[in-house]
Amino acid sequence: MNERLAWAYLSRVVEGPSRPLQALLSAGRCAEEIAHGVRTRAGWVGPLLRETEARHGWDRAAEDLETAERLGARLIARGDDEWPAEEFDSAFGFAATGISEHLRTYQSDAVAPHALWVRGHALAPLLARSVAIVGTRALSGYGKAATEQVVSELASQKWTIVSGGAVGVDAVAHRAALVTGTSTVVVAACGLDRAYPKENAELFGTIASHPKGGAIVSEYPPGTTPQRHRFLTRNRLVAALSQGTVVVEAAWRSGALNTLSWAEGLGRVSMAVPGPVTSTNSLGCHRRIRDGRAQLVTGGADIRALLEAVGAVDPDGQYELAFAPDEVQVLSRNELRIFDALPPSGEMPTEQLARAAGMTIPLCVTILVDLNRRGVVRRVGNAWERVEH
Amino acid sequence: MNERLAWAYLSRVVEGPSRPLQALLSAGRCAEEIAHGVRTRAGWVGPLLRETEARHGWDRAAEDLETAERLGARLIARGDDEWPAEEFDSAFGFAATGISEHLRTYQSDAVAPHALWVRGHALAPLLARSVAIVGTRALSGYGKAATEQVVSELASQKWTIVSGGAVGVDAVAHRAALVTGTSTVVVAACGLDRAYPKENAELFGTIASHPKGGAIVSEYPPGTTPQRHRFLTRNRLVAALSQGTVVVEAAWRSGALNTLSWAEGLGRVSMAVPGPVTSTNSLGCHRRIRDGRAQLVTGGADIRALLEAVGAVDPDGQYELAFAPDEVQVLSRNELRIFDALPPSGEMPTEQLARAAGMTIPLCVTILVDLNRRGVVRRVGNAWERVEH
Incomplete structure (x- = not known):
């Protein structure tokens, strides 16, 4: 079994995020070894044995890679040029410090994916300057206008727009990126052979072949259906694959706020766009700002100022706002x-x-x-x- | 010359705020003594002599009191039951500590008025629970709706609405107080015989005779015209006569932001209502929230929570947010x-x-x-x- 087949096997039999698998990788075990160990139920595999108890015989690696190829997709893992190693190291390294209180129940999920299925452009270069724009599915006219305004202001500086591909704010953000000519990345909560939601299938196709750069990414092998727990673990990747997350319109209990919590937990910049207090659609944004858990941002300039102050990607894993007193001479x-x-x-x-x-x-x-x-x-x-x- | 005439004389010949006059009052001099000293140019009057050089001969005390009486108004000063002594002591006492950086150029104006002309209900009882609602004159439809929403939510708990009587947010706030049956106070920047702006003349009359309690207050004697510097010193009274100031809609450079700065400088709670980022009308509010100089509030509940946490009026002059961990048992x-x-x-x-x-x-x-x-x-x-x- 070669390395690619090993990753494909592990992608199917170990549903990410998996702390035991990450521990083996960190200990220097390669994919082939681990795949072999899991399949043959070797004792050294440790806690991963229990995690793979039900699925370890389900070897569809060759078929999954063929399916991906048919979709114009590929499987990537650490060691590949386009693997966003810096992003994952800084995000999950930060989470591992335990500094943030905002992961709580999700702390156990705060580990990198072991492999990613990607359709479209090389992933890592897309993420050098990237920001996540997320929000409610039940978008108002204001939310649409605000999302488009924010994206177009970021597009002028060529920031990549990362989102979850959902209807509402996500779809408006992806589309606005296409229209304004900047790159965009969809992080899906299902296999790349599934289009979820169905109405965005054509959008995903356009993004994958976008001349300015675009990609659809998933932690899950072909055939995986979107399920509630996958949306939550997907949200961690939206936050990890961007330098900051912006919520545009989120009511009191919106899934977008989960992505914002991930951004906090992963040491990313957490931001929210305010809106009319006469509607309930911005309640979640206002609450996060009021509680000091998100920075108020009114547009691309605010967002860039915050992200540039933090430094786009910091390999030291440090998280520190460095506001320069003299704005003329400021360098991030x-x-x-x-x-x-x-x-x-x-x-x-x-x-x-x-x-x-x-x-x-x-x-x-x-x-x-x-x-x-x-x-x-x-x-x-x-x-x-x-x-x- | 009796005490009332002395105050009327001082109100005309000393334009507040006057630090030298406050110093004499603090030193235990009474109004009659000071008035006599100013008129006779007594040496012990000190720096106040120079301040009254041009006007000391302008004695219209009897006429001013008659004019006020004709308007149904009166002149009040320290010692009168309705004089808001606690409010002034806490606000200007706080300013005197020099803790706040937000007065800067106006620091010299951070002293109490020596006398106030009042039309309407007794002032002090109106202010036991009061909040200032200010904002742009160039009100949008959203600003009107947001102002009305905030005021009606405060009215249900019988908070007094203090504002400047200007067109725009001020007038909407005063009117909403009348409509929702709570008391309201206008702080004018001119003599009470002038109605400024003219279009609000009828509103002022209604407020002064409002069955739920209302008053028009001015630091200036009859005949005084509204001038730019008087709007700025008037703003300090709006902030001082309320436990907190809320800005609803203020563009980048709005006079309402000056009132908000006064609230900060006087140790009051400084608050701003967010709005659509797609309009420029909330830029000033967003900036203050972003810079950490105002608390984001979305309505009466947020405002009350902040003001009650601070304690309505704190004679100790301390300014401390005391958030109780258990919301059920919370007492301010x-x-x-x-x-x-x-x-x-x-x-x-x-x-x-x-x-x-x-x-x-x-x-x-x-x-x-x-x-x-x-x-x-x-x-x-x-x-x-x-x-x-």
Whole structure:
């Protein structure tokens, strides 16, 4: 059994999130070993044996990979270039510190997925600057307008819009991303061969083939049906795959608030858009702001300011708002890391710079392009240099 | 010259707020002495001499009192029963501590008025439970609906609505108070013989004679015209005469935000109602919430919870949110003070209870009536006792 088949087998017989499987991976076991151990009921597999008791004989790995291929999808795992390792490390590393009180009953689910089924563009580069936009399914006219406004303001700075593909705010956010020409990622709660909800099937197809970049992602193998517990674990991926989560319109008890709690629990920025107090549709947003659990944001500028202050992705796993006193000279932590890695004079090639700054090349390039636009650095072929002021 | 004439003279020749005049009053000088000193240019009057250089000969005290009488108004000052001494002591006492950074350029104005012209009901009893509702003059349909909703929710608990009598949010708030049967106070920026703005003249008349209690208040003697600086000093009185200020709809630069800053500077509760982010009319509210300078409130319940947590009027001048963990058993600080002052069994007359609790009788009665309604205490003639549970 090769590695890909092993991941496919594990994806089916171990429903994520699985703490025992993550523990084996962290201990250095590879997918083939673990798959073999699970299938042969080896004692060293430990608690994962019990978790796979019912499903371990259900080996459909080859068929699942064929189904995925037919859908234009693929299975990815740690070690693959497009695996969002930094995102998962920072999010679940933060959760593991136990700093946040906001996971409570879901704390046991706060581990990375072991594999992801992806349809569309390479995942990791899409996420270098990404924000989750979620909210009620029972969208009002105001909620639609507010979602479109927020997305279009983020699109102008090429932020990727991550959401859950549901009707309501999710679908409006995905569509607005397509219309305004920025990338978008759907995190599904079922197999990629299922379109849920049905009315968004065409939207998902458009996103997967979006020229500006788009992807549909799922933790579940083909054929998996959407179920309540899967929406909740899916929400953790929406929060983990973005630098911050924004709730637009959520009534008192809205599933979108669960995603917002995940953002808190994973050390992401938690944000909410206010709305009319004369409607009940923004009650959940207002409550989170009032309780100090979400930052009030009125649009793309507020959101970018918060995310840039935090630093897009922080490999240290630290979570700290670094508001600079002088807004003119403000560089986010990641921007500063790149700027400081450049020599005071002379140029440095992109790869060397990314290594020196301790970042992935895609993230580094994204930030460099922005710094270049703002006149802080200058491109010289495949290298970069500081701009003298 | 009797005391009333002396106050009328000082009201005209010293335009409030006057720190030198407050200093003389604090030093124990009475109005007659100070008026005499100002008129005769006595050296002991100190810095007040310079402040009254232009106007000290302008003695229209008798005419001003006659004009007021014709308007059904009166002049009040410290020592009068209806003078809101507790409100002014706590507000300007707080400002004097220098704790708040939010007065800045207006710090020099952070002193009590020396006299007030009042038309309508006795002032102090109206203010035992009062909240200021202010906002933009350029009101939207949403702003009108939100103002009416907030006021009607406060009216059901008999909170007095304080505002500035301007068009827009102010007028809607005053009118909603009349309609929903609670008391309301207008703080004017001109003499009571002037109606500003003109279109609200009839509203002011209705308020002054409102059966549920209402008053028009001004720091300025008859004939004084509304001018820009008077709106700003008037705003301090709106904030001082209420336990908290709520801004409903305020664009980026709205005068209502000045009142909100006064509330902060005077140790009052500073609150803002959110609104649609798709309009510019709530930008000022959102900014204050985002910057942590105002609490987000969605209606009367939020407002009451904040004000009751602070304690309606706190003679200690302390400003502390005391959120009780158990909402069922929550009593505000002032409620607890009264409850604790009652003997475990047996009754206590109102006056003795107010003295024991360290409160004015009107405030004490207001709270007792509410505690009675909630079944915490019981009235026995002119006395009160705890209800056994």
